[in-house]
Amino acid sequence: MFDTRHALLTVDEMSRADRLTIERGRAGILLMENAGRAVADAVSERFGGGRVAVLCGPGNNGGDAFIAASLLKERGRDVSLFLLGERERLTGDAAEAAHRWNGPVHPLTADAAEGAAVIVDGIFGAGLSRDVNGQAAELIRRVNRAGLPVVAIDVPTGLDGDTGQVRGEAFRARVTVTFFRKKPGHVLYPGRTLCGELVVAGIGIDDEVLPEVAPATFENGPALWGAHFPQRRVEDHKYSRGHAIVVSGGPSNTGAARLAARGALRAGAGLVTVVSPPNAVAINAAQLTAVMVKPFAGADSLTKILEDKRKNACLIGPGCGVGPTTRENVLAALLSGAAMVLDADALTSFAEIPRDLFVAIKGYFAGPTVLTPHEGEFRRIFPALEGGKLARARAAAAESGAVVLLKGPDTVIAAPDGRAIVNTNGGPELATAGSGDVLGGIILGLLAQGVPAFEAAAMGAWLHGEAASYFGIGLVSEDLPEMLPAVYRDLVPALR
Template structure:
């Protein structure tokens, strides 16, 4: 069994602005929030990337105001700071913060290279391409210092993570109050570098979160195999049995007490896995001890698959629907509680193009299907029909190998069989799968992922 740990909250630009507005309405002046942000950012810079000399790029808005405040704090700490800006901010509180800076100021096109370059040009409100003057300044400084981005890299969309021009990739991004979705999606990870979240006294309320390490709780002393969860794996086509075997064995290795494969085949991935033909397996759906069912790995959208989906709808057991079974959902949605696990190609076939807003696309899919949808990829996005969203960045490119998704389906099914709710099971399984991928390394295949799972569980 696992205890799901709530991860860091994630916010959109709109949610962050609302949280700041609420804090101001509750009595905290906007200037105080900016002072807190500048002090917290300067402290993080001195802790992570100390330098004797820095150039701070300041824009015309509140992000620029943060930059002036950071320049003041770093200068007070003995850092030689030059601010580069074409004009001071006009609106409060940034204008007041800029007026406090008494050090050198040069135009953007004269921004001097320095060991430390602090990007405070544009914040989370930018939704258009970088202007030509800012882009030229960024291009001149590229490769001429270690870069710290304030709240978000200038030229990165705060919600979608798409690049709006040619951003200056940061080694460190200092996020105020909470990570922004754009830090983690699309171009965000390769531009944001290491992410440091600093508290500025602004509580955030959001339905989005980062997935954190789950905590393993061992079985009770008197537990039997059914207490640990019973998973039924509906096998695909006989000559596609490898996918089903991977999912079944992954479920067993993830802690399920019993795994049964349903189908006419003969191969078993382990002596501990049982097999039943379709008729016998269908009768198992009436057994209250059966905790979850996987359908789809190695499966073709044929008459047998359609028959199984109808049975599973009536049975109401928690389902993991993957691969071939996903194609059938367009014909007849499944009413049973389900986790859908498409990769990008399958998602597009089911729901249309993902577009720039990956989170919105997955949320819409969850709403349409009334299921938890897990969109696989370098950054995994999971959405529930009630609006909750989770993002998993604890992944590895070594997971891009045949059969990796089947292993993930098996892990989810094991957690469902142990009584975890759909959304929480998908989140924890995504983290466990990613951790196995990180431990995997070169030359290994999906079969090795399963062998690594006990090591992952032992490390929790």
């Protein structure tokens, strides 16, 4: 099992963690008290002075807000409380929390935030099942337009905790206080931008419930894959660290392959060779030094190259061109048993016949395979898949038999067995031509060193994001591989 400190709990999984904790003897009202205190602390520590408008909904989120309102009032704050619905209809712990509030309860209307210095949002939680509308939606619009600071409980009202998508309208929070573990909606876009500063508060739920909850989604980081990180040994030689093959396109499309090759080399592959059509060999040779070059002419030629089992990992796609030639090269490479990374043109070439690709990936001779589409490429080969990003990536992995890395600022890595990781360290620096080619190369270099496909994809995405962060503003794709040694210098001691 992965390190559960990095688990992202779905709404149902969080409800189960709550229920298991209560079944083991911890009162639900105690959990609510702790949640309300964490919210009150967030307000007190960050927003001093001025009236606090506390917005309560009809469920447990509203109960948390009632507790927060009571505590803030005890601390001397000017608090106004607004409730969506009728107080008499509250049940369970939320009713008990409302009973403890000794101030007036105003109906929640579109002007509830008027004159407030800070808003506590406890209207709806992560399990929202319908779009926000009516008075609540108009209130959200007014608060967002005014730029008032919002402290959201669990998630900003209107945000789906499982997908990160907006249901109708959603607050743009300055701070979000969630409990026990993050949810997928906190790290998937656009939810990540709506949550502001994210505070994860312990409220009395024990980690011991997590094995029974059995989460399958995690936030990316070294704790998840550190055990698979390639170890350097004195007896290593270049062949023991793998030989990666990058398939290049024709003479006018060679740059992407060279970027990938440099990524693979810096990621630690012992040897890297760019294979290209004969008319592109001289161009690649003029630009490469430590990376070797070799001509090939079609699928049969690629098959012969990969017959040398020391050549144990292969990347096809960037700059290869869309069409039957690329399709044939992909199918030939999959038959070799080499670990594969398929990106860009290698995916689009199967847009009309994706099933042929999936059958080959699941074939007896195929090695571990990673697909690295951006959203456009994903839609071309998985046109029927809909829903949130996590659900689509999982379904794609199950359908294709490959590890799927669905790119974006919230890159999702999904395995055919249902495990999924969300990468959160990819910054805006990566919005530059060729950065995806380098990512494919980094994953290729890790596969060549024997890292399993799921861990190689997750590791590659994290290293890619860290390299960009280390460089900062002004990054171009050629800079990414050259930052990996600095990332490794900090990472490797931490893994020991």
